[in-house]
Amino acid sequence: MVKIVGIVSSLMLLITLSTAVPANGELIGQQNASWGLSDFGNSNTVANFSALGWAVEESDSRMFVGGNFLNVTNGNTTEPQPYLAAFHVRTGVWDESFTPDVERPVLTMEATPDGGLILGGEIRNYNGQDVSSLVKIDPATGDIWPGWNTRIWGGTNVVREVSLEPDGWLYAAGSFTNASDGGAGQVVSNLIRMNPSTGAIDWSWTPSITGGAVWGVSASRTNSTVYVVGWFTDAAGAASPAVGIDSNDPTSVTWDGFEMNYPCCGNMYDVEATEFGTVFVVGEQHASYVYDENQNMATITSHVTSHNTNYQDSNTRRGGDFQEIERVGNRIYTTCHCWGSHSSYVGNHQLTQWDLAAGTGVHTGRVSSIIAYDIQTGARDQSFNPYMAGDVGGFGVKGASDGCLWVTGGINAVGEPGNQAPARDLVRLCDENATPTSIEGPVSCTATPSGGTINVEWETVVGAVDYVIYRTVDGGNQSWRAKVAGASYADTTRAGELVYFVAAKGADDTRSEPTQCTSEPEIAPDISAPADCSVTIDGPSVEVEWASVEEAENYIVYRSFNGGQNWWRGKVSETLFSDTNRDGELAYSVLSEAADGTRSVLTSCVAGDPAAPDEPTPVASCNTEVNVDDPAQVEVSWSAAANVDQYVIYRTVDGGSQFWRGRTTETTFVDTLRGGDTVYFVSTKLGSQFSERVTCG
Numbered sequence: 001m002v003k004i005v006g007i008v009s010s011l012m013l014l015i016t017l018s019t020a021v022p023a024n025g026e027l028i029g030q031q032n033a034s035w036g037l038s039d040f041g042n043s044n045t046v047a048n049f050s051a052l053g054w055a056v057e058e059s060d061s062r063m064f065v066g067g068n069f070l071n072v073t074n075g076n077t078t079e080p081q082p083y084l085a086a087f088h089v090r091t092g093v094w095d096e097s098f099t100p101d102v103e104r105p106v107l108t109m110e111a112t113p114d115g116g117l118i119l120g121g122e123i124r125n126y127n128g129q130d131v132s133s134l135v136k137i138d139p140a141t142g143d144i145w146p147g148w149n150t151r152i153w154g155g156t157n158v159v160r161e162v163s164l165e166p167d168g169w170l171y172a173a174g175s176f177t178n179a180s181d182g183g184a185g186q187v188v189s190n191l192i193r194m195n196p197s198t199g200a201i202d203w204s205w206t207p208s209i210t211g212g213a214v215w216g217v218s219a220s221r222t223n224s225t226v227y228v229v230g231w232f233t234d235a236a237g238a239a240s241p242a243v244g245i246d247s248n249d250p251t252s253v254t255w256d257g258f259e260m261n262y263p264c265c266g267n268m269y270d271v272e273a274t275e276f277g278t279v280f281v282v283g284e285q286h287a288s289y290v291y292d293e294n295q296n297m298a299t300i301t302s303h304v305t306s307h308n309t310n311y312q313d314s315n316t317r318r319g320g321d322f323q324e325i326e327r328v329g330n331r332i333y334t335t336c337h338c339w340g341s342h343s344s345y346v347g348n349h350q351l352t353q354w355d356l357a358a359g360t361g362v363h364t365g366r367v368s369s370i371i372a373y374d375i376q377t378g379a380r381d382q383s384f385n386p387y388m389a390g391d392v393g394g395f396g397v398k399g400a401s402d403g404c405l406w407v408t409g410g411i412n413a414v415g416e417p418g419n420q421a422p423a424r425d426l427v428r429l430c431d432e433n434a435t436p437t438s439i440e441g442p443v444s445c446t447a448t449p450s451g452g453t454i455n456v457e458w459e460t461v462v463g464a465v466d467y468v469i470y471r472t473v474d475g476g477n478q479s480w481r482a483k484v485a486g487a488s489y490a491d492t493t494r495a496g497e498l499v500y501f502v503a504a505k506g507a508d509d510t511r512s513e514p515t516q517c518t519s520e521p522e523i524a525p526d527i528s529a530p531a532d533c534s535v536t537i538d539g540p541s542v543e544v545e546w547a548s549v550e551e552a553e554n555y556i557v558y559r560s561f562n563g564g565q566n567w568w569r570g571k572v573s574e575t576l577f578s579d580t581n582r583d584g585e586l587a588y589s590v591l592s593e594a595a596d597g598t599r600s601v602l603t604s605c606v607a608g609d610p611a612a613p614d615e616p617t618p619v620a621s622c623n624t625e626v627n628v629d630d631p632a633q634v635e636v637s638w639s640a641a642a643n644v645d646q647y648v649i650y651r652t653v654d655g656g657s658q659f660w661r662g663r664t665t666e667t668t669f670v671d672t673l674r675g676g677d678t679v680y681f682v683s684t685k686l687g688s689q690f691s692e693r694v695t696c697g
Contacts, residue, residue, distance in 0.1 A: 027405055027429045029386035031414040033092035036424020037069040041082055043105050043122060045158045045175070050391050052425040053408025056398040057109035059117050059139040062086040062095055063398065063406055065426060066106030066121065073424060084119070086139075089400050092428045100142040101127050110162045110170065112136070112196040116145050120159030120172060133159040134172055136199065150199030151185075152192070154178035156213065160230075161270075165219035166567070167247060169193035169202065173228070175213035190214045191228060207250035209235045216270035216325070219247060221567055222277050222293050224582040225254045229268035229281060241266040242281050244297075247582075255297050257654060257676070261287045261304065262351045272325040272332060275567045276376045282322030282334050288371075289348065290378030296653045299348040301378040305367050308341035308356040315340070318354075319367065320393060323409070328399035330375050331384075335394025335409060338367045344380055369393040370407055386429055389413040389420065394427075403468070403480030404430040439463060439506040442487075445517035447500040449493060451525030452591060452599030456500050456517060457488045464504035470514055472499045478514065525601060527551050527594045530575075533605035535588050538690040541648070541660055542579040544588050544605055552592035558602065560587045578660050616686035617641045622696035624680050626673070636669045636680045636696055644684040650693060651680045658693070 037052040046054065046068055053067040063086070070082045072094045079096070084106045086098035104122035111117055117139040119126075126135050129144060132153035136145040152159055154177030161173040171193045178185045179192050181201045190209045194201045211233030219226045225244040228235055235243040236253050244255030258281065260266050268283030277293035278300065290300045305319025320337035327333075343361030356363065364380045370393075372384040392410035399405055407427040413420040414427055445458035456469060469489050470478040473496040482489055483505070491500075501514035533546035544557055557569045557577045570577055571593070579588075588605040619638040627633040636649055649669045650658040653676040661671055663685070671680075681693040 027384060027386065029388075029415055029429065031421035031423055031427060032404065032430045033087065033406070033423075033426050033428035035072055035074045035087060035092060035094040036422070036426040037065070037067065037071070037085075037408070038073040038078060038424065039070040041068045041070050041105060043068045045122060045156060045160075046105065046107065049395075049410070051393075051395050051408075051410040053396055054105065054107045054121075055109045055396040056406045056408050057111055057117065058089060058398060058400055059111040060115070061089055062098070062139065063089050063400060064109055064117065064139065065396075065406075065408055066109055066119065067396075067408065067425075068105040069425070083121075083123075087426075089404075090402050098142055100137070101125075107158070107160055108162045110164050110196075111139075112164065112170070114197050115139070116148075116196075118162045118170065118196070120162045120174065122158050133157050133174065133176060134162070148199055150179070150181045150194060150201065152176045152179045152188075153185075155190075158213070160213060160215050161217055163217050164196055165217075165226075166221055167219045168195075169219070170196035171217045171219070171226070173214035173217045173230070190230075190232070191217065205247070205250045207236050207245050212267075215268065216272075218271045218273045218279075220244070220273045220279075220293065221275040222273075222569070223254075223580045224248055225273075225293075227255075227271045227273055227279060227281075229271045229283065231267045241268045241283070242271065257297055258289075259299075259348050261285055261289075261302065261349055269321070269323050270325040270334075272327055274327070274332075274375050275569075278376060278378060280325055280332050280334070280373070280378070282325055282336075284321050285351070286319045286321055286336075286338065288322045288334055288373075290373070296651070296659050302345045302348050303342060303364075303371075303373075303380065304345070304349075304351065304356065304359075304361060305336060305338035305342050305371075306340055306354045306356050308343070308363060310357040311341055311363060311366070315355075317366075319356075323393065324395050324397055326397040326399065327375070328405070331381060332373045332375050332378075333370055333397050333399075333405070334373065335370050335397050335407060336367070337391065337393030337410065338369065338371075339389070339393070340367060341365070342367045342371065342380060369409070369411055370397065386414065387416050388423065388427065389417075390423070390425075400428075401470075401479050402430075403483075404428050439504050439510050439512045441504050441512035441515040442467070442502050443515075445500065445502045445515050446520050447498070447517040448520035448523060450523035451527070451601060452493050452593075454491045454493050454498065454500070455488065455523075456491060456502065458502045458515065458517070460487045461504040461512070463506055465507050466505040468503045468505060468511065468514075470501040470503070472501075473497070475499075525598060527592050527598050527600045529592055529600035530555070530590055530603045533588070533590050533603050535586075535605045535607060537581055537586070538685075540581050540658060541690070542581050542586070542588075544577040544579065544590065546575050546590050546603065546605070548575045549592040549600070551594055552600075553595045554593040556591050556593055556599070558589045558591075578663075580660070615689055616644045616684040616691040618684055618691035619647070619682050619694050622680070622682045622694050624696045632673050634671050634673050634678075634680075636671065636682065638667055638682045638694070638696070640667050641684050641691075644686050644691075646685045648683045648685055648690065649680060650683070651678055653678050 052069040055066040083102040086095040103125040107121035136148040156175035159174040212231035215230040229242040238256035242258035246252035262285040279291040282288040307315035317339040324335040368388040372381040390411040394409040411423040442458035469481040500517040503514040504512040530546040589602040592600040622638040680696040684691040
């Protein structure tokens with residue numbers, strides 16, 4: 001087995017697996033789920049949405065579907081299985097052995113590192129036991145997880161979102177007023193977090209969110225923020241439907257700069273933060289927004305779905321609200337009740353009319369219930385655009401381990417008009433038909449690590465037109481990695497114990513059983529790693545420095561949190577990287593990258609130079625002046641201070657967090673302004689010591 005240096009907790013492993021399936025533009029607009037859903041059930045909270053399916057989650061080689069349905073159906077066959085059903089991942093066939101008794105709709109699900117499955121919704125009774133709106137089950141048997149006694153109830157008594165985040169917590173959000181984890185119930189306010197294995201609630205973090213319900217939650221991968229969106233009027237004092245709350249202080253708002261695109265409504269449905277610093281927010285008024293944590297939450301891009309008379313003969317197919325976000329590999333998928341046209345904008349925008357032809361956005365194609373975006377830029381990926389028909393459109397979406405993409409919601413048909421297959425509110429799109437096969441797999445296969453790459457090679461198979469590569473991480477599920485025509489594949493490495501498998505695919509779209517690859521000794525990379533690396537942490541700032549490598553064009557910096565997985569932090573051409581601090585034990589590492597993409601092994605960083613014997617002297621005064629000829633530029637200047645190595649500049653926008661902007665040995669600094677009330681601060685640095693920050697006038 002290929003051993004990759006690094007520590008991965010079982011929790012971090014699960015989170016990475018859930019985002020590792022690279023479903024891509026090869027997905028075809030063909031319905032591959034033979035079974036579907038039928039007949040609405042009884043709901044207090046989602047009855048006004050004409051969607052039978054609300055959530056999909058893979059576990060134990062099956063795809064679990066939750067929603068407001070009473071039956072599963074295939075052609076003329078209808079079987080009773082209300083609110084929660086299981087389907088075989090590789091065939092889309094209903095698993096008739098999984099028949100739990102669920103009283104009310106299941107609206108959200110999350111697999112846990114120990115093999116369990118968390119269910120949230122209106123549930124009430126599960127297999128005859130009162131569980132209120134949250135329960136953990138064994139997906140293999142359908143039984144309630146042994147020893148699980150965490151409960152959520154009160155108010156509307158619904159859990160709309162459960163989400164396992166990289167900070168180690170399982171977040172539960174919705175509309176509820178009470179929770180308990182075995183002891184006496186305590187008052188809460190629509191959002192809590194807990195240990196995903198034991199259910200123990202973090203009682204030190206119970207933010208106050210009132211005036212509605214929470215629909216989506218995502219913890220930042222780059223700073224100490226938990227993003228919360230929904231149908232509420234107040235979140236920890238912020239009157240916004242999308243806010244950031246400090247992950248250590250539930251009373252502190254770290255971001256409340258959300259701006260609606262239309263002066264009407266403001267309900268948001270979901271949010272997703274990434275390790276690249278991008279934050280996706282989706283919801284009402286047909287809109288999605290992409291923010292940049294690296295630029296003080298400036299809006300990178302925004303999107304709208306509606307009709308466009310330049311491309312449509314009529315407005316019968318119109319856009320609609322965005323409803324769910326799912327990370328799959330390097331894509332963000334958003335579902336929506338959108339059936340018209342899609343426009344993209346630089347930054348935020350304000351709608352003036354619903355005909356997109358009259359707007360300032362760029363037309364980026366038609367839409368049908370699900371849209372793909374680039375995870376780093378937020379730009380729409382138009383190579384993925386299946387044609388579907390329906391009413392309320394998609395709600396739940398999941399990338400499966402075989403490379404297929406499952407979508408559930410209000411979807412009636414898949415395929416171009418005149419060549420459609422019934423969808424029955426459950427859609428399975430595949431890169432190819434994953435059907436049983438008689439073709440043989442490769443006789444042998446090897447996986448050889450080389451720096452930041454793993455080279456997978458195998459024996460060719462007579463009759464094979466393509467090969468499909470899978471891998472597992474620390475013994476987890478087989479995740480689809482790629483499809484290639486040749487007999488080799490180069491994969492990017494990651495922390496954990498990696499095992500590769502290769503299946504052959506015939507001309508008739510049949511596929512062999514995967515052949516497991518044997519590991520080979522690691523090949524020494526052609527590029528050297530940095531000889532040393534140091535980290536200096538001071539308050540909210542972190543600076544990582546390392547020795548230069550002659551053949552390196554770039555350097556890639558990683559960071560782990562409390563002994564967890566190494567997360568990508570950034571790529572720079574210099575030998576310095578500035579980061580934001582967060583509570584917890586942080587560990588940094590860096591590797592070299594040559595012009596041809598070859599990467600070295602990682603160099604672990606050590607604590608920086610010891611504190612200087614003398615403390616740096618703060619500046620006596622600081623001023624800002626906007627450039628008269630270019631109002632987008634501002635010059636920050638300050639008085640020289642004795643006993644300092646450098647000056648460090650920070651700024652806030654609209655009273656938000658102080659973000660690092662730069663450092664210099666001069667007494668001036670030129671910055672690019674952005675909208676909002678901007679305030680600058682200057683600190684001095686001597687060795688690893690920083691002075692207090694002086695506010696600039």
